[in-house]
Amino acid sequence: MSSIEQFRQSxxxxxxxxxxxxxxxxxxxxxxxPSMSHVSPDFIxxxxxxxxxTRQVDSRSANTLPSHISYRTVVDTAKxxxxxxxxxxxxxxxxxxxxxxxxxENALVLHSGYFGDSFAExxxxxxxxxxxLKAEIGAAVSQEAIxxxxxxxxxxxxxFTHVDTSTAVLSDAKAIVxxxxxxxxxxxxxxxxxxxxxxEEIHMDxxxxxxxxxxxxxxxxxxxxxxxxxxxVRAMQVFSSRKSRPTSYYGSWKxxxxxxxxxxxxxxxxxxxxxxxLIYAFHASLSKITKSSPSLAERYELHRDASRRVxxxxxxxxxxxxxxxxxxxxxxxxxxxxxxxxSAGDILPRLVKKGIVVAGGLHVDVKDxxxxxGHMGITAVEKSRGDVDAVVKAxxxxxxxxxxxx
Amino acid sequence: MSSIEQFRQSxxxxxxxxxxxxxxxxxxxxxxxPSMSHVSPDFIxxxxxxxxxTRQVDSRSANTLPSHISYRTVVDTAKxxxxxxxxxxxxxxxxxxxxxxxxxENALVLHSGYFGDSFAExxxxxxxxxxxLKAEIGAAVSQEAIxxxxxxxxxxxxxFTHVDTSTAVLSDAKAIVxxxxxxxxxxxxxxxxxxxxxxEEIHMDxxxxxxxxxxxxxxxxxxxxxxxxxxxVRAMQVFSSRKSRPTSYYGSWKxxxxxxxxxxxxxxxxxxxxxxxLIYAFHASLSKITKSSPSLAERYELHRDASRRVxxxxxxxxxxxxxxxxxxxxxxxxxxxxxxxxSAGDILPRLVKKGIVVAGGLHVDVKDxxxxxGHMGITAVEKSRGDVDAVVKAxxxxxxxxxxxx
Numbered sequence: 001m002s003s004i005e006q007f008r009q010s011x012x013x014x015x016x017x018x019x020x021x022x023x024x025x026x027x028x029x030x031x032x033x034p035s036m037s038h039v040s041p042d043f044i045x046x047x048x049x050x051x052x053x054t055r056q057v058d059s060r061s062a063n064t065l066p067s068h069i070s071y072r073t074v075v076d077t078a079k080x081x082x083x084x085x086x087x088x089x090x091x092x093x094x095x096x097x098x099x100x101x102x103x104x105e106n107a108l109v110l111h112s113g114y115f116g117d118s119f120a121e122x123x124x125x126x127x128x129x130x131x132x133l134k135a136e137i138g139a140a141v142s143q144e145a146i147x148x149x150x151x152x153x154x155x156x157x158x159x160f161t162h163v164d165t166s167t168a169v170l171s172d173a174k175a176i177v178x179x180x181x182x183x184x185x186x187x188x189x190x191x192x193x194x195x196x197x198x199x200e201e202i203h204m205d206x207x208x209x210x211x212x213x214x215x216x217x218x219x220x221x222x223x224x225x226x227x228x229x230x231x232x233v234r235a236m237q238v239f240s241s242r243k244s245r246p247t248s249y250y251g252s253w254k255x256x257x258x259x260x261x262x263x264x265x266x267x268x269x270x271x272x273x274x275x276x277x278l279i280y281a282f283h284a285s286l287s288k289i290t291k292s293s294p295s296l297a298e299r300y301e302l303h304r305d306a307s308r309r310v311x312x313x314x315x316x317x318x319x320x321x322x323x324x325x326x327x328x329x330x331x332x333x334x335x336x337x338x339x340x341x342x343s344a345g346d347i348l349p350r351l352v353k354k355g356i357v358v359a360g361g362l363h364v365d366v367k368d369x370x371x372x373x374g375h376m377g378i379t380a381v382e383k384s385r386g387d388v389d390a391v392v393k394a395x396x397x398x399x400x401x402x403x404x405x406x
Numbered sequence: 407m408s409s410i411e412q413f414r415q416s417x418x419x420x421x422x423x424x425x426x427x428x429x430x431x432x433x434x435x436x437x438x439x440p441s442m443s444h445v446s447p448d449f450i451x452x453x454x455x456x457x458x459x460t461r462q463v464d465s466r467s468a469n470t471l472p473s474h475i476s477y478r479t480v481v482d483t484a485k486x487x488x489x490x491x492x493x494x495x496x497x498x499x500x501x502x503x504x505x506x507x508x509x510x511e512n513a514l515v516l517h518s519g520y521f522g523d524s525f526a527e528x529x530x531x532x533x534x535x536x537x538x539l540k541a542e543i544g545a546a547v548s549q550e551a552i553x554x555x556x557x558x559x560x561x562x563x564x565x566f567t568h569v570d571t572s573t574a575v576l577s578d579a580k581a582i583v584x585x586x587x588x589x590x591x592x593x594x595x596x597x598x599x600x601x602x603x604x605x606e607e608i609h610m611d612x613x614x615x616x617x618x619x620x621x622x623x624x625x626x627x628x629x630x631x632x633x634x635x636x637x638x639v640r641a642m643q644v645f646s647s648r649k650s651r652p653t654s655y656y657g658s659w660k661x662x663x664x665x666x667x668x669x670x671x672x673x674x675x676x677x678x679x680x681x682x683x684l685i686y687a688f689h690a691s692l693s694k695i696t697k698s699s700p701s702l703a704e705r706y707e708l709h710r711d712a713s714r715r716v717x718x719x720x721x722x723x724x725x726x727x728x729x730x731x732x733x734x735x736x737x738x739x740x741x742x743x744x745x746x747x748x749s750a751g752d753i754l755p756r757l758v759k760k761g762i763v764v765a766g767g768l769h770v771d772v773k774d775x776x777x778x779x780g781h782m783g784i785t786a787v788e789k790s791r792g793d794v795d796a797v798v799k800a801x802x803x804x805x806x807x808x809x810x811x812x
Contacts, residue, residue, distance in 0.1 A: 003416075010409075012440035020682055023441040031683060032438035034418035035429040035629065037763055086494045086631045087656065088678035094656040122655035217679060223441065225492045225631045225681030248654060249528040250493065250500040270768075272494035273623060275631030276426055277437060278684070357443055362676075 004029045013352065016391055017359035018165045018195055018333040018374035019218035023285075027222055030284035031277050038276050039268035046283050047084070047263045047274060053286040054082040054230060073290045074197050074220070075212050077204035080230040083256050084282075086275040089194040091227035091251060092213025093122040096159070096190050098248035099239050100211065103127025105156040108149055108187075110141040112171055113164030114363050115192060126247045128157070137366060138324040140171040143179045150183040157188045162196035166362040167322050168335035168372065170200065174207045181208060188235055194218060197228075198289060199303045199332030199376040210235040216278065219303075219332055221285040221377035225278050299381055300331075306380035306388050307331040310373060313392040317399050322363075322370055332376040335361075337369060339399070344368060346402040354394040410435045419758065422797055423765035424571045424601055424739040424780035425624035429691075433628055436690035437683050444682050445674035452689050453490070453669045453680060459692040460488040460636060479696045480603050480626070481618050483610035486636040489662050490688075492681040495600040497633035497657060498619025499528040502565070502596050504654035505645050506617065509533025511562040514555055514593075516547040518577055519570030520769050521598060532653045534563070543772060544730040546577040549585045556589040563594045568602035572768040573728050574741035574778065576606065580613045587614060594641055600624060603634075604695060605709045605738030605782040616641040622684065625709075625738055627691040627783035631684050705787055706737075712786035712794050713737040716779060719798040723805050728769075728776055738782040741767075743775060745805065750774060752808040760800040 007029040015022050036043045055077055085091060101107055104127060109120040111134040120130045133141045133149055141160070150158070158180055160171050177189050190211040193202060197212065198219030204212055210232045217224035231239070231253075239253055246252040255271040262269030290296060311321065311334055319336045323329035338347060344360050348371065351358055359374070361367040373395075379387040413435040421428050442449045461483055491497060507513055510533060515526040517540040526536045539547045539555055547566070556564070564586055566577050583595050596617040599608060603618065604625030610618055616638045623630035637645070637659075645659055652658040661677040668675030696702060717727065717740055725742045729735035744753060750766050754777065757764055765780070767773040779801075785793040 007413075007438070009438065009440045012442075015441050015443060017443050020441045020444065020679065028438040028440070028683075032413070032415065032434040034415045034434070035421050035426045035623075036418075037421060037423050037765070038426065038630070039765075040763060086492060087497070088492045088680070090678035091493070091656045094654065097655065125651065125653065125655040125658070215679070217441075217682075223681065223683035224444070224679045225684055245531065247531065248500065249503065249531040250497045251656070252531070272496035273426065273621065273630045274494070275629065275681075275684075276623075277434075277629035278631055278681075357446060359443070359445075 013355045013357045014387060014390060015357050016374050016379060016387065017357060018372050019376070020224050021218060021221060021374055021377045022379050022387070023221055023223060024288070024378050026288065027281045027284045031223055031281035033277050033280040036276050038274050039270065043276060044263055044266055044268055047279050048266060050084055050279060050283050050286060051082045051260060051264045053290050054228070055080055073296065075193070075202050075204045075230050076206065077230060077232070079233050080204055081236055081257070081260065083229040083231070083253065083260055084274070084279070085227045085251070085256060086225060086272070087227040088224065089213065089215030089227060092192070092194070092215070092229050093119050094248050095227070095229055095251045095253070096157070096211055096213065097123045097126040097128060098246045098251050099253045100188055100235060101126065101128045101157055102242055102244050103247065104129065106131070106153060107157040107159065108133065108155045110146065110158065110160035110171065110176070111135060112140045112161055112167060112169040114166035115161045115164050119159050119161070119192065137363060138167060138169060138322045140169050140328055143175055146176065146179045147183050150180065150187065155184060155187045157190060159190040159192065161192040162202070163200060163330040163332060165195040165333070168330045168333050169323050170196070170328050170330045172328065173202065173209065177207050177209055188238060195330070195332065198299070199380070200330065201300050204230065204232065216282055219376045220282070221289070222282045223278060225275055226282055294381065302383070303331045303376065303380045306375040307334065309388050310334045310375055310391065313395065317396060332374065332380070334373045334375070335370055336373070338371065341406055342402050344371065347371060347398055350398040350401060351394055354397065356391055356394045419761045419763045420793060420796060421763050422780050422785060422793065423763060424778050425782070426630050427624060427627060427780055427783045428785050428793070429627055429629060430694070430784050432694070433687050433690045437629055437687035439683050439686040442682050444680050445676065449682060450669055450672060450674055453685050454672060456490055456685060456689050456692060457488045457666055457670045459696050460634070461486055479702070481599070481608050481610045481636050482612065483636060483638070485639050486610055487642055487663070487666065489635040489637070489659065489666055490680070490685070491633045491657070491662060492631060492678070492684070493633040494630065495619065495621030495633060498598070498600070498621070498635050499525050500532070500654050501633070501635055501657045501659070502563070502617055502619065503529045503532040503534060504652045504657050505659045506594055506641060507532065507534045507563055508648055508650050509653065510535065512537070512559055513563040513565065514539065514561045516552065516564065516566035516577065516582070517541060518546045518567055518573060518575040520572035521567045521570050525565055525567070525598065543769060544573060544575060544728045546575050546734055549581055552582065552585045553589050556586065556593065561590060561593045563596060565596040565598065567598040568608070569606060569736040569738065571601040571739070574736045574739050575729050576602070576734050576736045578734065579608065579615065583613050583615055594644060601736070601738065604705070605786070606736065607706050610636065610638065622688055625782045626688070627695070628688045629684060631681055632688055700787065708789070709737045709782065709786045712781040713740065715794050716740045716781055716797065719801065723802060738780065738786070740779045740781070741776055742779070744777065747812055748808050750777065753777060753804055756804040756807060757800055760803065762797055762800045
């Protein structure tokens, strides 16, 4: 057999961690594409399409939505410059630190979980002076605190984690950029969207975000191994006027920009070999997300719906969320404290026995006190799979069994 | 269908460029593995095995080879520390530059083609003072030139490209390290094996090489997207005694060493999400290469045999190789000047029409004057595929047609 119609992935446990997520047969089959030259006329338009699909208008939504809201693909930008590079999501931080900040410049990191500390450390590695604004566990940094910090010092860059995978806290991206533009209009705003792109609404142009980083293995429904970044026109101008050279080689936009531009215009170019098979897989997933039914607007609603179902079921079972305010809880994942008297060992192995793989805690301070459920991509969108129902059912049974045994 | 027995990759043109190479059905099927958690008990030993397979003794060869030659897996080391990170081969340069050299230290780059310049630029990006020794096109740097340069200045690091993919020149790794140890014993020696590992013999311990970098998509027969590096005990000591912190974040061994050690000992650890599916694919390919028939020693001989056949056929057709000395021509690829009066447009499209994809030139100075044929992995090893015969036949027909039309 060698056709997508015949291919079915092997039976396996349901993967509902906040990334990697369940991947469709179609995307996995594309990942098994015959080996291809990275400069062949067959492959060039595939990578070119992937770049375009990050930026083109989503024409399906144009007629059905209020005119002030556009749904241009997953990050909703008309002119942003995508960079698709072999690497983990983390490489996006290096790209920002090495291309947009020069040694000695100031950066402000908003901390809503584990990933704030790491982003700060990355920026410092490349010579930035970093201040962090830390929110308590389960909260995002307030607009007042951001305004105050920006008023005190000139920052080249502000970064925030849109959804912190360690806490499931969803930051208010629109409000953050508004605060920045009001108090310090020239400060670049970087949105870490590793755990939000394609599962949370993002309007890069409308909100005036300067850089969005993400990765292939979460809302984008592709195996891990691709760092995806989109830079605004302002960010690219700041980049091209920098005085010192980029402080990374593999992550240098001086190297990658001509490659991205070449492939988008249908020509080959070489800096480092792209992850060819993964690009085929990403193409299959992006095509599905941006060009077929359901529309992107409907996908976001399906994620919100899945999230409501998981969170309502958890509440009914007496489980409390890490996010302190339900308005700032992610739609692509749920983080839940273990109930009193129960711990990881009581819950996670039982779920695995029922064929459900969730994730333990990650935030260093409370690592062993909570667990995380992902509901992104096909798990949220393809209701007929019954993934959310299966998770809710298994969670209920598990808690009952665990309680009975205590 | 969901089993390896049934999976066959789609019909496609024969890919005989010097990487990516043809990938077996087995490896592609592994790349289509159901999505898995990077910290799951099922995945941990898979990554652990990949680390071990880069280092374990190849017991099959032990009895059949002279006792002074060991064939421990692909780089032949007992104690080297592997790093497997999502990225292109280029990321290996960043790792070396950011972890083994401190800003202001001296590095000597041996230049036998395109990749020397790039490695030098990478080292400079991270603050090294770089000198290059350039060989003429088709040659490697002489031992005399190396000894002279090392005698004049103290170098922290010397790098060379084992097989330069742009010229097919194979450098004499053993002789280079001997020269370094004689003249400047403390200088670290880095072997760029992107185009040599698993297609050319390498004996890391016996030759006393300090770092070997490679990538998944050439001799290792896996899709692109994995940066593979092995550091010697000496290199790891130099790393741990560095005074400044690593100058890359994503490529920092301070971050990756605990992760590699954890997975090897069967425990999960997190810095950045590994390319899970590609690790499954790499595991399938490494298992085949290091644990099944033919043995690694036989594989090297099969590569030499494929190389002899392609080079002999080319010579018979009147084509001259780029490498000036046949003793220093790679065994995994062949670089050939176009015959007088013919150019890329006469040769490459005709080969494509016959279903054969070769590569154009890459060395900037002579880019349009030559082409390259890869014969690595299953193309060299699985004779029953008939790949080498197909290439030789198509090349003969193509030259005859092109000549007839002039």
